[in-house]
Amino acid sequence: MKKINIALAGHTSVGKTTFTDTLLYNIGSTDTLGRVDDGKSLSDFDEEEIKRKISIHSSVFSTTYKDNIINIIDTPGSSDFSGEVVSCFYGVDVVILIVDAVNGVEIESSKLWNRAKKMNLPVIILVNKIDKERANYNNVLENLNENLDTRVFPVHLPIGSEGSFKGIVDILKMKAYTYEKGGKKGKEQGIPEDLKARAEELRNDLIETAAEANDELTEKYLEGEELTPEEIMQGIKDIILKKEAVPVMVCSSVQNIAVTEVCDTLISIAPESNTREVIKAFDANDKTKEIEIKLSKDESFVGLVFKTVMDQFAGKISYIRVFSGVLKAESEVLNSTKDRKEKLSKLYLPFGKTQNQLDRDAEEGDIIVCTKLPHAETGDTLSSLDRPVILPEMELPYPVHSVAIKAKNKKEEDKLNSLLHRAAEEDISFKVEYNKETKETVISGMGELQINIILSRIKEKYGIDFITSPPLVAYRETIQAPAKADYKHKKQTGGHGQYGQVFLEIEPLPRGTGFEFVDKIVGGVIPKQYIPGVEKGVREAMEEGVVAGYPVVDVRVSLVFGSYHEVDSSELAFKIAGRQAFKLAMEKAKPTLLEPIMNLNVYVDEKYTGDIMSDLNSKRGKVLGIDNIGGGIQVIRAQVPQAELLKYSIELRSMTSGTGSFEIEFSHYEPISGKIAEDVIKETLRRKEEEAKEK
Numbered sequence: 001m002k003k004i005n006i007a008l009a010g011h012t013s014v015g016k017t018t019f020t021d022t023l024l025y026n027i028g029s030t031d032t033l034g035r036v037d038d039g040k041s042l043s044d045f046d047e048e049e050i051k052r053k054i055s056i057h058s059s060v061f062s063t064t065y066k067d068n069i070i071n072i073i074d075t076p077g078s079s080d081f082s083g084e085v086v087s088c089f090y091g092v093d094v095v096i097l098i099v100d101a102v103n104g105v106e107i108e109s110s111k112l113w114n115r116a117k118k119m120n121l122p123v124i125i126l127v128n129k130i131d132k133e134r135a136n137y138n139n140v141l142e143n144l145n146e147n148l149d150t151r152v153f154p155v156h157l158p159i160g161s162e163g164s165f166k167g168i169v170d171i172l173k174m175k176a177y178t179y180e181k182g183g184k185k186g187k188e189q190g191i192p193e194d195l196k197a198r199a200e201e202l203r204n205d206l207i208e209t210a211a212e213a214n215d216e217l218t219e220k221y222l223e224g225e226e227l228t229p230e231e232i233m234q235g236i237k238d239i240i241l242k243k244e245a246v247p248v249m250v251c252s253s254v255q256n257i258a259v260t261e262v263c264d265t266l267i268s269i270a271p272e273s274n275t276r277e278v279i280k281a282f283d284a285n286d287k288t289k290e291i292e293i294k295l296s297k298d299e300s301f302v303g304l305v306f307k308t309v310m311d312q313f314a315g316k317i318s319y320i321r322v323f324s325g326v327l328k329a330e331s332e333v334l335n336s337t338k339d340r341k342e343k344l345s346k347l348y349l350p351f352g353k354t355q356n357q358l359d360r361d362a363e364e365g366d367i368i369v370c371t372k373l374p375h376a377e378t379g380d381t382l383s384s385l386d387r388p389v390i391l392p393e394m395e396l397p398y399p400v401h402s403v404a405i406k407a408k409n410k411k412e413e414d415k416l417n418s419l420l421h422r423a424a425e426e427d428i429s430f431k432v433e434y435n436k437e438t439k440e441t442v443i444s445g446m447g448e449l450q451i452n453i454i455l456s457r458i459k460e461k462y463g464i465d466f467i468t469s470p471p472l473v474a475y476r477e478t479i480q481a482p483a484k485a486d487y488k489h490k491k492q493t494g495g496h497g498q499y500g501q502v503f504l505e506i507e508p509l510p511r512g513t514g515f516e517f518v519d520k521i522v523g524g525v526i527p528k529q530y531i532p533g534v535e536k537g538v539r540e541a542m543e544e545g546v547v548a549g550y551p552v553v554d555v556r557v558s559l560v561f562g563s564y565h566e567v568d569s570s571e572l573a574f575k576i577a578g579r580q581a582f583k584l585a586m587e588k589a590k591p592t593l594l595e596p597i598m599n600l601n602v603y604v605d606e607k608y609t610g611d612i613m614s615d616l617n618s619k620r621g622k623v624l625g626i627d628n629i630g631g632g633i634q635v636i637r638a639q640v641p642q643a644e645l646l647k648y649s650i651e652l653r654s655m656t657s658g659t660g661s662f663e664i665e666f667s668h669y670e671p672i673s674g675k676i677a678e679d680v681i682k683e684t685l686r687r688k689e690e691e692a693k694e695k
């Protein structure tokens, strides 16, 4: 019995969900063949998915076929949901990259290919929709070879094409399978005459590929000896694991032709749950200590929560990949990421929207579901109490779209916040943060569509109305020249007075350094106990700069001189003096605004590159380079002010008819001046006035 854990991934609409539904039907996991198009898909079952006819969430199916356990995860194709795709990649051992037989490699396919490569996950390619008009297998193979930085080798050859597609030649078995309408399985037959030569050619190519797996096979092959069927199979498996070449299968999911043969091929060549033998982890008690986890049921338990669903009735549902050991129902495990114990109740096997109770222990290689784990979140490692380990942290795509949000009715603010946090628990790429600097709740994710879907659910289901706006930019302030100032705080109010005098020198520091306070007092002109007061005052003043009230950064402040009074001095008096002196010094030190600059990677079809470049130009962007990543897709790497990118996901969509996508992350701060700075100051003051009025 094999255990195979698969993620189906690919560009939008290549047929991942249709393939899933067809496969589940063919292997007898369900009696009815559901379809995305008629809203009956077992995989796209969510209301929004049915309405929009696209996948939004991943769906996990634990199935058995010919005594093997196959866990299939159907992932969504739109980049808006790529966070969930990537987290699911952490739960599987192989990615089936599905491509459309006419379109070949598209933007998301090429990003997913790169992601799988980065994660060291083996990939097998499935060409779907070979029944479509203009589909041509040889063209797709060429397209794959050109656009993925690997070599592909077909393990299937289609019989017929476009409307006449009726089956495949399996190059691994050198047998042909053809379909009759309504059949779940191909009828085995001899290879059609007109395909014999091509099938032989592909078979030779396949054997040559297998021979590359190791020196022994290579030698045998070169000496003209025939490789045994076992050697060929083992060679192919090794090559897949090493990703030196990638096998290609073919089918039509919607016509239900060759889907079962795809499944048979996967059983013979896909890496199994323990093929990798070991994975890396860290000792939970000493995170610098790397440990190898043996993928075996005889080891201590280690599992990963790779998906979380907040179900209206069942509560929190955690999807767990068991990497090693045995997991028993009703037992206790350690959530080593959170350092908390988790009490498990029953164990279930996932099947789309349903869960079936598991009547055995879960073991290495299984994907199971637990409900109501108190602490577990996506990305958490679970381990046995006797060997606490942590798996490497998930590396997820960086959010690209953010909006500020507040409840229309102030009284609903708390409820809105808790619903947003709940959504974030379920969707690992959706983040909710309170930005202390701008005093806004900012939600961010992978795209406008993702955020709109989450918000419309909150509105419709819970009746909460809210206002969204582009988030405020977290500007900063700094100085551009050294300056000096002094301030004497002196107050005589009846009995005890207040007294403190400080002389400060301030100077600019390199970008990103933050703040330095230097005590240069000699001869006790300010007693030691008051000096922390001065620093506190300076820090307070730095929270709101003199240009537009933004935090001040990259400044060295030296306290050089001062005076005190035996009776009237106090830490408070020196704090006030420090604060005021800093403000005075900053006024004289050529203060300026700083704006955040982002690193931006834009992925577009090359026909849009010109438009994108001129748009980036108008956004004050600096283009750093353009790379071809294959498939006619270019990555434009640029640095652009954040203020210009607040609606970029919407703009890019319209510039590229929805095909472009991008990645973004904070890079650094840069000064702004002139009209741009004036506008920022004006807008900030206007907003502050408005806020003051509201209060």
Ligand SMILES: Nc1nc2c(ncn2[C@@H]2O[C@H](COP(=O)(O)OP(=O)(O)OP(=O)(O)O)[C@@H](O)[C@H]2O)c(=O)[nH]1
Residues within 6 Å of the ligand: 010, 011, 012, 013, 014, 015, 016, 017, 018, 019, 036, 037, 053, 054, 055, 056, 075, 076, 077, 078, 128, 129, 130, 131, 132, 251, 252, 253, 254, 255
């Ligand atoms: N001609 C043809 N159409 C197909 C095939 N497989 C799927 N389709 C159609 O392609 C459309 C998209 O199919 P889905 O299965 O939803 O594609 P998907 O990859 O799951 O899409 P997302 O999850 O939204 O990215 C549907 O209208 C399907 O009927 C196929 O083999 N041939």
Ligand SMILES: [Mg+2]
Residues within 6 Å of the ligand: 016, 017, 018, 044, 054, 055, 074, 075, 076, 077
């Ligand atoms: Mg889908």
